[in-house]
Amino acid sequence: MSQAHPALREPWRSLHRQRQGASFGIWVFLASEVMFFAGALMVFGMLRLQHPAGFLAAARATDIWFGSVNTAVLLTSSLTMAVASQAAEAGLRRLALRCLGITALLGLAFLVVKGFEYRADILGGLVPGPTFRLEEPAAQLFFGFYWALTGVHAVHLTIGIVAVAGLAWRGWRGTLPLASPAFEVTALYWHLVDLVWVFLYPLLYLPGRSG
């Protein structure tokens, strides 16, 4: 083990095994994350079945423009994240760093848009409580989930932005070798956060729009 690679850590004996192991580990963690969101989505689905009219009316009150723009932003960020991960593996340092930077910026853009949307929601009386605007029964219930689910998603995204920015910073400083499994691991986490939004967008924004 004289030619130990700088990205190799204990207890791994080869970089190839380490990459496989790290990737396997994050997949197991993502299974856990899937169950985390599945719990809330199951409750949401049951309640939507019990209160179809109220949930459709409430979903119509969400701002589809903010939601759609954010969907596009986040899907694009997954593209740049995938490119960054592949570029790091291929040793293309500049491309990897550039794409990491764009990914983090797109993530930030999502949060900024979401912030404006939250502001509009608050001013528009969409916070459950005495000032709530909609009359339909169960509309408050829908918005309870709207705030909880988009909030939890935003927390996940914030963690993702910090992780991606950290990778870009350490890659730029040269303290993190491009062969480190951290790139792929972070990418897989980022894609999951994106995927959660792919579920939230049709569940929260699209119902009740076709009529």
Next chain:
Amino acid sequence: MSEVAFDPTAPHGVHPPSYLTAGHTLRSWLTTTDHKRIAILYMLALTLFFFIGGIAAALIRLELFTPAGDLLTAEGYNRAFTLHGVIMVWFFLVPSIPVTLGNFLVPLMIGAEDMAFPRLNLLSWYIFMAAGLLAAFTILAGGVETGWTFYTPLATAFANGNVLAAAGAVFVAGFSSIATGVNLIATIHTQRAPGMTWFRLPLFVWGMYTVSIVIVLATPVLAMALLLIMAERGLGLPIFDPAHGGDPLLFQHLFWFYSHPAVYIMILPSFGVISELVTCFARRRIFGYEFMVYAMAWISIVGFLVWGHHMFVSGMSSYASLVFSFLSFVVAVPSAIKVFNWTFTFYRGEIGFAAPMLYAIGFIGLFTVGGLTGLFLASVPVDVHVTDTYFVVAHFHYIMVGGAVSAFYGGLHFWWPKITGRLYPEAWARFAAVLMFFGFAFTFTPMFLMGFLGMPRRYYSYPAEFQIWHVLASAGALLLAFAYLLPMAYLAWSLRWGRRAGDNPWQATGLEWSTTSPPPPHNFATMPRVAEGPYLYHPAETGPQHGQPEPEQKQGDHP
């Protein structure tokens, strides 16, 4: 079971470097990534929480000594049993064996240098301690009175206690559990030594593997359930609020989707420990190795599908009750397989009654009673009769305390020489093991009887006719407390004055016994190579008092 090349040049009589002497500063412990040191850190933390949970139990048993509510107020009693439940479930039983014995032994048993992600391992301890601080804050700020179940709308709208802090503590502790689970799964997949195939793994490793799957897939659901009640209580979002069309039953579904598998999180590691103890002290291969593995896998899968049996009286559809009842019987089958296989392992064995074996035998008895009374609760008509009575309390304590805690103490004694390099005093340990069995039975058997007679749980006063049972239970609890404290005393004593253990004081099989006691920082001098299945305590034909060759038995040792 393996050929480990020891360094023949090592001087005899000189203590080899061990993980304990690798660094002496506090800093060397708090920044360690050695799985063995992290196991010790966890052990210290868990001992503290075991004391806190135990003090709450003592308050409960003291209050129930007399029928009138005299020691605690009704509110104080509610807070005491909630504290007992929350601390014992999430800060002792759920992490207990995986984070201590599992952390210490899994890399040793599979011939690895360390866990797959050593820094994640350390991080999980810090997350656990953060959760512990939140729990301590909850206690100091006056506690919480919802019961460990956090049922809404009590937890979201009516409780006066620190629900947010308590739920937050459990939420954070969940991350620590998930990190440990991910780490164990990845370690067992990727760090096995050459020749250590899946069906040569010791059953303790299989227990850790199956429990990790349950931890990783069930804990996040509890996390979401707690997050939703925190959002409802803290932010006023109407998630489960019936006034807005919400449904409290959905919280119960989420809660039990975790909390029933949590019972398996507590018991699957015990299955692993008991398999190691029974084989070593009966000097026998395990009976039906492959079936033991399949039984654990079966439990970990079907265990996810039985949560509804906690909700038979909640107003759930009777068809759902029927299905959950059936599946609850189905999940009992593999547990029975395990009990039978342990018993058959004794057959023609050369049985020795060292303290770990006494704990193991006690486990088998108590677990069988706990399991069989579980079948009472799985059948809807009986469950309706005894729901929320002491019958239920007795049942789950038989599994979780009689089962899991007995196994934990048994495993701790068995591997104590490996962990510390010292032998514990055997006579005291045997006394403590027998005392624990009788103290336990003394405490919880009366609860079956009074529960069946109708004594409801979670009341601080009760009709005088139940007093005899409560006094018996409280007296038994005193014995039990002594049986828990005694090992702590002599184990601590043995750290300094215990006889030095050799590498393998039990002549046990298993890679962990092939290295020194205590093991060196990187576990093995050279990478072990494994050529045989586990538990080959003696080759076929040459077993003592065996007139004829042993029958061929599937040991998973396929060509």
